[in-house]
Amino acid sequence: xxxxxxxxxxxxxxxxxxxxxxxxxxxxxxxxxxIDASTPRITLTANDMExxxxxxxxxxxxxxxxxxxxxxxxxxxxxxxxxxxxxxxxDDLMNTTIRCEKAKFQIPGLEGDDFSRVPxxxxxxxxxxxxxxxxxxxxxxxxxxxxxxxxxxMTGEYFEINDDxxxxxxxxxxxxxxxxxxxxxxxxxxxxxVPGKTLSExxxxxxxxxxxxxxxxxxDNLIMFSxxxxxxxxxxxxGRYFNVDQMLTTDYETRITVNRxxxxxxxxxxxxxxxxxxxxxxxxxxxxxxxxxxxxxxxxSMDDLISIDKEGRxxxxxxxxxxxxxxxxxxxxxxxxxxxxxxxSPCFIRDEKDSYIYLVLPVNFVE
Amino acid sequence: xxxxxxxxxxxxxxxxxxxxxxxxxxxxxxxxxxIDASTPRITLTANDMExxxxxxxxxxxxxxxxxxxxxxxxxxxxxxxxxxxxxxxxDDLMNTTIRCEKAKFQIPGLEGDDFSRVPxxxxxxxxxxxxxxxxxxxxxxxxxxxxxxxxxxMTGEYFEINDDxxxxxxxxxxxxxxxxxxxxxxxxxxxxxVPGKTLSExxxxxxxxxxxxxxxxxxDNLIMFSxxxxxxxxxxxxGRYFNVDQMLTTDYETRITVNRxxxxxxxxxxxxxxxxxxxxxxxxxxxxxxxxxxxxxxxxSMDDLISIDKEGRxxxxxxxxxxxxxxxxxxxxxxxxxxxxxxxSPCFIRDEKDSYIYLVLPVNFVE
Numbered sequence: 020x021x022x023x024x025x026x027x028x029x030x031x032x033x034x035x036x037x038x039x040x041x042x043x044x045x046x047x048x049x050x051x052x053x054i055d056a057s058t059p060r061i062t063l064t065a066n067d068m069e070x071x072x073x074x075x076x077x078x079x080x081x082x083x084x085x086x087x088x089x090x091x092x093x094x095x096x097x098x099x100x101x102x103x104x105x106x107x108x109x110d111d112l113m114n115t116t117i118r119c120e121k122a123k124f125q126i127p128g129l130e131g132d133d134f135s136r137v138p139x140x141x142x143x144x145x146x147x148x149x150x151x152x153x154x155x156x157x158x159x160x161x162x163x164x165x166x167x168x169x170x171x172x173m174t175g176e177y178f179e180i181n182d183d184x185x186x187x188x189x190x191x192x193x194x195x196x197x198x199x200x201x202x203x204x205x206x207x208x209x210x211x212x213v214p215g216k217t218l219s220e221x222x223x224x225x226x227x228x229x230x231x232x233x234x235x236x237x238x239d240n241l242i243m244f245s246x247x248x249x250x251x252x253x254x255x256x257x258g259r260y261f262n263v264d265q266m267l268t269t270d271y272e273t274r275i276t277v278n279r280x281x282x283x284x285x286x287x288x289x290x291x292x293x294x295x296x297x298x299x300x301x302x303x304x305x306x307x308x309x310x311x312x313x314x315x316x317x318x319x320s321m322d323d324l325i326s327i328d329k330e331g332r333x334x335x336x337x338x339x340x341x342x343x344x345x346x347x348x349x350x351x352x353x354x355x356x357x358x359x360x361x362x363x364s365p366c367f368i369r370d371e372k373d374s375y376i377y378l379v380l381p382v383n384f385v386e
Numbered sequence: 387x388x389x390x391x392x393x394x395x396x397x398x399x400x401x402x403x404x405x406x407x408x409x410x411x412x413x414x415x416x417x418x419x420x421i422d423a424s425t426p427r428i429t430l431t432a433n434d435m436e437x438x439x440x441x442x443x444x445x446x447x448x449x450x451x452x453x454x455x456x457x458x459x460x461x462x463x464x465x466x467x468x469x470x471x472x473x474x475x476x477d478d479l480m481n482t483t484i485r486c487e488k489a490k491f492q493i494p495g496l497e498g499d500d501f502s503r504v505p506x507x508x509x510x511x512x513x514x515x516x517x518x519x520x521x522x523x524x525x526x527x528x529x530x531x532x533x534x535x536x537x538x539x540m541t542g543e544y545f546e547i548n549d550d551x552x553x554x555x556x557x558x559x560x561x562x563x564x565x566x567x568x569x570x571x572x573x574x575x576x577x578x579x580v581p582g583k584t585l586s587e588x589x590x591x592x593x594x595x596x597x598x599x600x601x602x603x604x605x606d607n608l609i610m611f612s613x614x615x616x617x618x619x620x621x622x623x624x625g626r627y628f629n630v631d632q633m634l635t636t637d638y639e640t641r642i643t644v645n646r647x648x649x650x651x652x653x654x655x656x657x658x659x660x661x662x663x664x665x666x667x668x669x670x671x672x673x674x675x676x677x678x679x680x681x682x683x684x685x686x687s688m689d690d691l692i693s694i695d696k697e698g699r700x701x702x703x704x705x706x707x708x709x710x711x712x713x714x715x716x717x718x719x720x721x722x723x724x725x726x727x728x729x730x731s732p733c734f735i736r737d738e739k740d741s742y743i744y745l746v747l748p749v750n751f752v753e
Contacts, residue, residue: 121691123690321492324488
């Protein structure tokens with residue numbers, strides 16, 4: 020195999036596929052990036068067996084072939100080369116030479132045929148949305164995915180397509196995050212549980228542009244995202260997702276509207292009084308025009324006052340400050356509305372259109 | 387005690403003194419920042435018993451007093467406050483209230499009298515140089531201080547003042563770094579071994595301006611740097627420094643001049659072939675107009691060619707690439723000259739005025 024590409028183009032491709040290179044594995048060939056130049060197109064591929072990414076890069080195939088190169092070493096070498104044309108050449112023994120100007124690296128490669136490629140499948144019609152929308156959806160919900168739960172379903176996000184509506188849900192034992200976006204087209208109903216790790220990696224390689232689109236297809240056990248010259252395929256999590264709708268209610272006894280930035284800053288400050296081992300709640304004491312926020316721990320205490328618009332009864336309720344912060348930071352609105360039933364029931368942070376609903380469970384407190 | 391200061395001014399002072407807050411200590415009061423408002427001036431102080439820093443901040447003393455507050459907590463609280471006036475008030479039981487707008491923190495403090503203050507001393511005439519010069523001197527020599535050597539002398543830098551010349555020297559078992567600067571004034575000879583950690587911390591708080599000066603005084607066992615409204619005092623390392631002059635020679639068999647940036651990039655690339663546990667040398671093969679650089683390890687191999695100006699004999703010599711890199715990166719010149727005697731003798735990187743001399747020992751290699 021012999022190819023030549025600009026360094027910048029190689030780096031662009033490497034940065035995309037690196038997200039699917041496993042950190043450690045027993046399958047050492049999967050720690051490689053596969054360079055496939057068996058056709059006039061050059062593709063780079065990485066696959067950790069849960070998540071696989073394939074991307075096309077610009078370049079010239081001088082002699083067709085495929086080779087697998089240690090991902091970290093290959094990436095490090097390309098990064099340190101001058102910003103010029105790079106020539107990569109492998110012989111029959113997989114010995115690979117990387118040349119750029121007068122610099123020459125020689126490293127061993129592995130047989131490309133041994134590399135497990137990304138599984139692909141065909142589907143008539145994929146769901147289309149902008150890269151910006153998908154990236155926002157992930158950012159606004161990913162924080163409430165359980166990092167490592169014995170119940171695997173909780174480590175994923177629920178994607179649910181119904182006609183022209185995409186709804187994304189994540190939850191852990193303490194909160195639920197729901198985001199809805201309207202699609203331009205109409206689709207048959209489909210739903211799937213997508214691993215949180217897949218979404219985290221894909222959100223790093225989406226351009227986040229409103230013009231660029233991403234196409235999402237589902238098979239029984241796979242999800243495929245196609246965008247630009249890249250394909251990302253991930254296994255789905257098997258199982259039946261929680262019935263979230265039965266947790267939702269629009270009833271409330273108290274509703275407040277508050278400046279989001281001001282509330283975030285205040286709760287953020289309060290976290291200084293909380294140590295990992297001693298989770299003290301922040302207590303919100305909601306009165307007519309002001310809300311008092313107070314936290315007391317063995318470190319010290321903080322209190323603060325924030326102006327609010329209130330409708331309904333006064334209420335005093337405690338929360339883990341981190342859970343409130345995560346939800347409030349995922350919202351872009353300047354003002355947010357919070358709905359309370361009583362001090363034992365979840366608080367809902369939602370907008371009028373239900374484009375977002377954040378449910379946070381309260382915690383008990385003693386005074 | 388009751389004082390009021392702008393948040394920004396508190397942050398400025400905290401950032402300076404934090405450099406002397408110990409990470410862990412058995413003397414828990416030394417993990418505090420001392421706020422001294424016993425006069426109309428407000429000073430902040432931290433002291434890890436090796437290094438002490440005291441700085442004056444702008445503010446109003448409403449009630450005189452002193453208090454010691456946990457450095458990390460105090461710093462974190464101030465950072466999270468709104469960018470407004472902050473009022474700090476301590477009662478007789480050292481309970482301290484920090485107020486800013488409607489936010490109020492209450493934390494315990496410690497008796498200021500128990501805090502070990504920064505030792506100070508008087509000297510008639512300190513050595514004066516610009517903050518820029520001192521910061522550069524430290525940056526250009528600190529890398530070859532031994533991080534933790536049983537021989538404590540090697541963990542410090544030698545400061546030597548002779549008439550109107552300041553010379554700073556550092557060394558470990560493999561290399562020597564020497565920098566000289568001319569002073570504006572003339573001084574009696576004085577020398578001292580300054581801990582590397584002190585220099586590392588002070589270089590972070592020097593403004594690096596050519597206009598702002600720093601005044602350096604020496605006592606038998608202390609060095610004091612005074613600049614702006616800040617005093618930094620450090621213990622000196624006891625002992626007799628190495629006789630470096632006897633290691634220096636101006637004889638050479640080969641001299642080359644090379645573009646520094648090009649050489650740095652090439653050596654930097656070669657380090658990809660080196661793992662911590664398998665220190666392979668980079669071999670420089672110096673010919674008439676070109677120098678070949680080559681490194682081979684179990685990972686792979688790299689070679690490269692660089693244009694040089696040469697005077698004297700051809701030579702082949704091996705080095706630890708990191709040691710060459712450190713020295714070459716500490717130099718600002720576009721072109722550097724390197725002097726070689728033979729493949730067993732140190733290489734000297736120096737300029738004509740001897741404003742810098744970097745000596746690097748070669749390593750053996752087999753081909």
